[in-house]
Amino acid sequence: MTITDVASHAQVSTTAVSKVLRNAYGVSPAMRDRVRAAIDELGYRPQAAARAMRGRTFTIGVLLPHIRNPFFPDIVDGMTEQVADAGYQVIMVQGGGATPTAERRAIEALVDRQVDGILMIAPLASRTQLEEVAATTPTVVLGRHERSAVYDSVLDDDEAGTELAVGHLIALGHRRIAHIAQKDGSRSRPAALLHAIRARTYERVMTEHGLADHIAVAATSYTEEGGHRGTRQLLAATPRPTAIFAGADMAAFGALAALHEAGLRVPADVSVAGYDNTSMAALAHISLTSVDQDGAIMGRTAGRLLLERVEGRASSVRFVVTPTLVPRASTAPPP
Amino acid sequence: MTITDVASHAQVSTTAVSKVLRNAYGVSPAMRDRVRAAIDELGYRPQAAARAMRGRTFTIGVLLPHIRNPFFPDIVDGMTEQVADAGYQVIMVQGGGATPTAERRAIEALVDRQVDGILMIAPLASRTQLEEVAATTPTVVLGRHERSAVYDSVLDDDEAGTELAVGHLIALGHRRIAHIAQKDGSRSRPAALLHAIRARTYERVMTEHGLADHIAVAATSYTEEGGHRGTRQLLAATPRPTAIFAGADMAAFGALAALHEAGLRVPADVSVAGYDNTSMAALAHISLTSVDQDGAIMGRTAGRLLLERVEGRASSVRFVVTPTLVPRASTAPPP
DNA sequence: GTGAAAGCGCTAACAA
């Protein structure tokens, strides 16, 4: 079933069929109807590979660090909603967590498949690497703060979010507030990554409140396991912290588990705050104080920006969402 | 940067380069080294689209209902681990939950992109539709119980798992045990889907224990929202159930939230059991009794089966994993 | 508005 079959069935040229498929300029309504009818009758579907050889693939690639974080679906769904109407299909690849090599392979896989646009969620690669990709493929980077003239940026104001969370704990009366951060495996160590911003802002806010001596960071990862491991490290200190600000809800969940194992009550003994306000955080049994950022809007915006770039926009755009604090039962005044 | 560039740089034919790329038979070691060197020097990467026109894409497509269920990553990671060494890239598409049209589009997207193999996780499509796809593309279906001569099946013994969960609740002394099921949007309603099996087995076990009068099923969906809504429905009955068996952990989480809102304690007033034993279930604050199925093994097996099919196997294979019960604090004797 | 024909980058017959 090829474009030639459709053409001969409709008694027209392949050019005509191709134009109808792409809604291109220069087809009479009569021609269009005839071709459409033939397509439906034969159940024809264009092969993406053949299209890719000359034109578009109508595919948007999304690079995710992994699919374990319940915050990512919000972004992906927003993106899908935005581009589906334009006939684009979203495909996802996993970057493999905190190893830059696995991530590079995943990005290359998308480039090799000639996707029309790429959304990278919190990529670890160096800015140079990202710009190399963006030079050939329309790219939106989500969750990094540096400015680029080559790709678009969609991000949360992580400084504001961190100020909200840490400020909330300080306002409750906490002084020994520890932080669980993500250690990036890259040697280039892009300081613009959201987890670096959150960690830096935590230290700044602590210092501004005269709490520099109480700064304690466990650099593990934004995963449940990372939160668990990080909390065990933090609890080894004497005196132990009275509050933990985890850079992501997933890590906060791990922290809750570790605290429970250590026989500590939340929030009576230790307060815990997270970031992302995932649906799990709202569960009554968890009731995690968290910083909310609107993933759906971020995804939709990223989709719109990609479509604009596919259509030819060359200037670069930066879109920032403002986070809010959602206080719940996991935070309270210190014992 | 094309295969021609590499060929001329290495002073050989494009055929030679192509053979080296595919590790095909009939290249001398000297030739191979020379081509490899040229490839590295030029940073050449083959275009998937051009390969797809003639041969393989080295791509495995995974169809997921969505990426919100923490059980799916286990499967996908197992699959990735298995096929990565053979040079295959895993791409994921979302089927769009419970609507068969969105799912069909997602499957078509994979077929259009000429992936070498497809793993479908709990697809809603009719068996006929699946077999049409499988006729052209090597296919493994995960989570459906019917037998097919055209595609391979990987599944959990959902009957055994359900017997474990419901049996556990009965052994604790419960009689009014309700169930949260998934309502499939398809008209063809494939009775072989895992959620249908779990619901049917629940009814069978209840009947076998003389509890047919206490059968109560809320057919919503295997999501947090579905569990929440289903539980509200179930609590409307008088007398209300003393235990809820949710067909998936995600739904159980929604049930926990709804019970909390209704002022009921778990497990003092109502016991809750789930299915999948996701990492969230193990969290101390949740401590959800759940049925464990080994997602990593299922994923790895699916990967192996796909590679075998790509290599030419035509007979069909069926792989069943045996679930186990993980009792936790969310289940206890009735009040 | 419509169609003929070239060519995208690969792979696989086939020839040497």
Next chain:
DNA sequence: TTGTTAGCGCTTTCAC
């Protein structure tokens, strides 16, 4: 073992 060459199914000039 190596190279020549004919396509795969589309899109896109460029005539008409």
